[in-house]
Each structure stands twice: as C-alpha cells, then as structure tokens.
Amino acid sequence: MSTVAIDLAGVSKTYEGKVVVDGLSFRVAAGECFGLLGPNGAGKSTIARMVLGMTSPDAGEITVLGVPVPARARLARARIGVVPQFDNLDLEFTVRENLLVFGRYFGMSTREVEAIIPSLLEFARLESKAHARVSELSGGMKRRLTLARALINDPQLLVMDEPTTGLDPHARHLIWERLRSLLARGKTIILTTHFMEEAERLCDRLCVLEKGRKIAEGHPHALIEEQIGCQVIEIYGGNPHELHSLISPYAQRIEVSGETLFCYAPDPEQVRLQLRGHAGLRLLQRPPNLEDVFLRLTGREMEK
Amino acid sequence: MRELCAAALPANAWNWIAVWRRNYLAWKKVALASILGNLADPMIYLFGLGFGLGVVVGRIDGTSYVAFLAGGMVATSAMTAATFETIYAAFARMHAQRTWEAILYTQLTLGDIVLGELAWAATKAFLAGTGITVVATLLGYAAWPSVLYALPVIALTGLAFASLAMVITALAPSYDYFVFYQTLVLTPMLFLCGAVFPVAQLPNVFQQAAHFLPLAHAIDLIRPALLSRPAGNMGLHIGALCIYAVLPFFLSAALFRRRLMP
Numbered sequence: 001m002s003t004v005a006i007d008l009a010g011v012s013k014t015y016e017g018k019v020v021v022d023g024l025s026f027r028v029a030a031g032e033c034f035g036l037l038g039p040n041g042a043g044k045s046t047i048a049r050m051v052l053g054m055t056s057p058d059a060g061e062i063t064v065l066g067v068p069v070p071a072r073a074r075l076a077r078a079r080i081g082v083v084p085q086f087d088n089l090d091l092e093f094t095v096r097e098n099l100l101v102f103g104r105y106f107g108m109s110t111r112e113v114e115a116i117i118p119s120l121l122e123f124a125r126l127e128s129k130a131h132a133r134v135s136e137l138s139g140g141m142k143r144r145l146t147l148a149r150a151l152i153n154d155p156q157l158l159v160m161d162e163p164t165t166g167l168d169p170h171a172r173h174l175i176w177e178r179l180r181s182l183l184a185r186g187k188t189i190i191l192t193t194h195f196m197e198e199a200e201r202l203c204d205r206l207c208v209l210e211k212g213r214k215i216a217e218g219h220p221h222a223l224i225e226e227q228i229g230c231q232v233i234e235i236y237g238g239n240p241h242e243l244h245s246l247i248s249p250y251a252q253r254i255e256v257s258g259e260t261l262f263c264y265a266p267d268p269e270q271v272r273l274q275l276r277g278h279a280g281l282r283l284l285q286r287p288p289n290l291e292d293v294f295l296r297l298t299g300r301e302m303e304k
Numbered sequence: 305m306r307e308l309c310a311a312a313l314p315a316n317a318w319n320w321i322a323v324w325r326r327n328y329l330a331w332k333k334v335a336l337a338s339i340l341g342n343l344a345d346p347m348i349y350l351f352g353l354g355f356g357l358g359v360v361v362g363r364i365d366g367t368s369y370v371a372f373l374a375g376g377m378v379a380t381s382a383m384t385a386a387t388f389e390t391i392y393a394a395f396a397r398m399h400a401q402r403t404w405e406a407i408l409y410t411q412l413t414l415g416d417i418v419l420g421e422l423a424w425a426a427t428k429a430f431l432a433g434t435g436i437t438v439v440a441t442l443l444g445y446a447a448w449p450s451v452l453y454a455l456p457v458i459a460l461t462g463l464a465f466a467s468l469a470m471v472i473t474a475l476a477p478s479y480d481y482f483v484f485y486q487t488l489v490l491t492p493m494l495f496l497c498g499a500v501f502p503v504a505q506l507p508n509v510f511q512q513a514a515h516f517l518p519l520a521h522a523i524d525l526i527r528p529a530l531l532s533r534p535a536g537n538m539g540l541h542i543g544a545l546c547i548y549a550v551l552p553f554f555l556s557a558a559l560f561r562r563r564l565m566p
Contacts (some may be wrong), residue, residue, distance in 0.1 A: 055565060081409075084402075090330070107322075212499035
C-alpha cells in the first residue's frame with residue numbers, strides 16, 4: 001500500500017490561452033488532510049477536476065492512489081469520494097433515494113446500498129430525514145448528504161471543492177467536525193478553500209496558490225511562523241502613510257491594504273506607545289494567521 | 305488519444321443500467337402525468353385528422369384514412385417522445401441539474417451515461433408508441449396479431465431518434481436552440497416521410513430525400529405491421545434505423561467529452 005495518495009508533477013493547464021495551472025507539483029500523503037488555498041481563480045477547482053481525471057493536464061504527470069490519471073481515472077474514482085463546490089443532488093428524490101441511486105453507480109446492488117444507508121445517515125446526522133425530499137433540506141443538511149453520498153463506496157480519498165462555502169457558521173463547524181472524524185478513521189482528504197480558518201483548523205499541510213502557481217507549502221502553523229513569526233496590529237482610521245513613518249522603526253514590516261494598516265511587530269507595546277494620543281484610531285492586536293501569510297506573499301488580501 | 309476514447313465510450317456492457325434506473329425512479333413519481341402527456345398529442349392528431357380529414361380523403365392505399373394514419377402516428381409519437389426526453393430532460397440533467405457531473409464522480413464514464421440516457425429515451429418512446437398502438441388495436445384500426453411486429457420497431461425508432469437528438473443536446477448552448485431542431489428537422493420529416501399522406505404524393509426529389517430519413521424507414525416497417533401487410537425491404541429499413549441509432553451515439557459521446565471534460 002503506497003503512502004502517497006496523490007502525486008502531481010509539473011502539471012500545467014491552459015484554457016483558451018489562459019494559464020490556469022502553471023507547473024504545479026505537490027504530494028499528498030495517505031491519511032493527511034491537504035489544503036489547496038487561494039483566492040477565486042487561483043486554479044483550485046481545476047486541480048480538483050484533474051485529480052479526478054475530469055480534465056486532462058496539458059503537461060505533467062498525475063498519480064492518484066497509485067493509478068495514473070487521467071489514463072486510468074475510472075479505477076481511481078472507484079476509491080474516491082467527491083464533495084463538489086455546487087450541490088448536485090437529485091432534488092426530486094428523497095435522502096434515501098439519493099444514496100441508493102448513487103450506490104448503484106458504483107455497481108452496488110440495492111441490498112448492498114440499503115445495508116449501509118443507516119450508518120451513512122447516522123454519520124451525516126440525517127437519521128430523521130431519510131424520507132425527506134432533498135428540496136426540503138437546509139443548505140447544511142444538503143452538504144452533509146453530499147458528504148454521506150461521497151462515502152458510499154467507502155473511499156480511501158476524499159476530494160472536496162470548497163466544502164463549506166455558502167454555509168452558516170454552525171453548519172460549517174458541523175462539517176469540520178465530521179471531516180475530522182473521517183481523518184481519524186484514516187481517510188485522506190484533499191480540499192480546496194479560500195477560508196483561512198478552514199485551512200488552519202483542518203489541514204495538516206497546505207499549498208498556497210496564486211494564479212495557478214504554488215507560492216508556499218507546509219503546515220499552516222509552520223507557514224505562519226516562518227513567514228510572519230510575530231504579533232499583528234491592525235490599525236484602522238487615520239492616514240496610513242503618516243502612520244507608516246511613525247511606527248516603521250518599531251515594525252518588522254508594514255502592509256497597507258485599503259484603509260487598513262497591518263503592522264507586524266515583534267514588540268507590539270512599542271507600537272501602541274507611538275500611537276498613543278492619536279485620536280480616532282482603532283487598534284486590533286492578534287496572533288498572525290494565514291491571511292497575513294497570503295498578504296505577505298502576494299501583497300494583497302485573499303478575499304475582497 | 306486512448307484516454308479520450310476511454311472517457312467517451314461505455315466502460316462495460318452494464319454500467320448504463322444504473323443511469324436508466326435513476327431515470328426510471330424519477331419517472332415513477334410522475335408516471336401518470338408523463339404517460340398522459342406523451343399520449344395526448346398523437347391521439348389528438350390520430351383522431352382529429354383521422355376522422356376530420358378522413359371524411360374528405362376517403363380510402364387511401366386500400367384502407368380507411370384513420371387506419372393509414374395510425375402507423376404514421378405510432379412512429380411519430382416514438383420520434384417525439386424520444387426526442388423531447390433527450391433534448392429537454394437529458395439536457396437538464398447534463399446542464400442545469402448537474403446530474404451527469406455527479407455520475408462522473410463514480411466509476412461510470414460519459415459513454416455509460418449517454419447509453420443509459422438513450423436506453424431511457426427509447427423506453428419512453430416505446431411506452432408512447434405502444435400506447436397509441438394499443439388504442440388503435442382496441443378500436444379496430446390495427447390488425448391483431450401482426451401488430452406485435454411493430455413493437456420492437458417502435459423501440460428501435462425511439463433509440464434512433466434519441467441518438468440523433470443527443471447530438472443536438474451535446475451541441476446546444478441552451479434550450480433556445482432546440483426549437484430549430486424541432487421546426488427545421490422534425491416537423492418537415494413528419495410531412496416528408498409518409499406519416500400523414502403517402503410519400504408517393506410528393507414531388508420526385510422529395511421522395512428521393514425521404515429514403516434517407518429515419519422516420520420514413522420506421523413508418524415503412526410499422527404501417528404494414530398495423531395493417532397486417534407484408535413489409536418490403538425489411539433488412540434495409542432495420543439497417544438504416546440501426547445506423548441512425550449507432551453513429552450519432554458515438555458522435556454525441558465525443559462531443560460531450562469535449563464539452564464536459566475540457
């Protein structure tokens with residue numbers, strides 16, 4: 001049994017003259033949660049599709065669960081579960097029927113699927129909704145059903161494209177908790193996200209993408225430590241340029257983004273001292289996060 | 305190149321059944337409305353034209369006009385049912401509902417999906433055509449038991465038209481384009497292929513053109529079965545329908561491959 005679940009080597013993809021993925025290489029070890037982090041248009045979804053063999057790379061090699069993709073993608077997909085960015089459940093079917101129909105696509109008999117439906121519903125916390133139509137479910141329930149559906153073939157690898165986009169915080173936390181229980185069971189997960197919090201909470205390792213290129217890779221906390229390594233003070237209000245010169249002697253680095261000034265300060269107290277007496281300023285001191293890493297690497301914020 | 309083929313062709317001989325069963329399950333929920341919808345239109349034509357025009361036309365090809373029309377309407381209903389299932393329902397599953405996308409996450413290929421959709425559209429065509437056949441037989445406008453020969457032809461006709469429509473589905477950017485297929489292909493075929501009047505009434509050039517149209521071959525097989533007459537050139541007609549069923553299938557699978565897996 002190979003310990004490498006996904007191996008991308010020098011993968012590129014161009015759509016209509018636009019480079020979407022540019023010489024990308026990374027490896028995902030079996031049992032880890034690997035995140036592809038980047039803003040919209042960074043090429044995350046294209047990479048997810050390429051891992052599934054639904055889009056062919058123009059250059060490079062992809063191996064998934066020991067199988068070359070897309071050449072033998074069908075073989076790989078038999079051991080993969082997919083949670084897509086947009087729900088594609090059968091709306092006219094009940095929860096149970098959705099699972100039944102999907103199990104048959106994997107060649108399972110009706111009896112085989114029915115035998116595992118109760119455990120899938122329990123996992124997705126949808127026991128009471130077995131006979132509800134999908135159109136009656138909330139967004140969070142639909143996501144959980146999609147997750148249950150992705151588990152029907154007992155996959156080794158889960159490919160998730162923005163698994164919590166569009167969910168409210170409560171529904172999002174429930175999905176995260178379910179994903180952690182899957183990792184505890186030894187499943188491998190590759191997920192795309194533009195949520196820093198999601199990436200930080202779930203991922204063992206991250207690949208930060210911009211315009212189809214890898215700009216950083218590593219454990220979220222290691223990335224933050226390595227790229228930032230000190231407290232951050234966000235300063236709102238006031239003239240960013242004036243403040244810049246005032247505090248720059250005490251800051252390791254300063255980024256201006258819109259009306260906010262990000263001050264990376266080994267000694268935050270010194271900065272606060274300098275700003276004392278400036279009326280109308282709002283200061284927020286916090287530990288560094290992946291947003292700061294992205295800002296540092298690209299010079300811009302991920303969202304907005 | 306081998307990858308392209310592997311994605312576009314069916315992976316095996318039975319994967320398509322899962323797609324067929326998915327559509328059957330969805331259909332079961334609305335079966336009554338669906339059957340009435342598929343039967344109403346051709347029935348209205350059969351009896352509206354049959355009795356209304358029948359008075360003026362009198363006997364045609366040695367039979368009553370209603371009995372003549374019955375074969376044409378059975379074939380036409382199979383054509384329409386298969387076409388509409390493919391250009392509207394299958395297009396919705398491919399495009400807006402993303403059902404095909406979900407299926408492609410599994411071990412099914414595009415070829416499996418297209419084959420399952422074709423088999424399903426042919427099933428609906430078979431139901432529609434058989435429905436008309438049963439009514440015509442009960443009312444004495446079709447001959448028992450020779451009418452039974454029409455049943456496999458109805459299914460094959462459905463498969464051929466589903467396959468043709470699948471090419472249109474693969475090419476159409478949106479629903480708006482299907483109306484061209486209906487008005488420029490299906491409706492002319494109705495009049496060129498002898499559904500409502502004998503092909504012999506047409507100018508010679510149109511008669512020649514009719515030889516190439518699938519509906520003409522379907523009618524040339526179905527009408528004699530309903531009227532208990534020997535059908536000529538059976539091998540030719542069956543062969544033509546088979547070509548119309550098989551070639552567009554491969555073409556549409558290749559087009560879908562390009563459209564959905566860029």
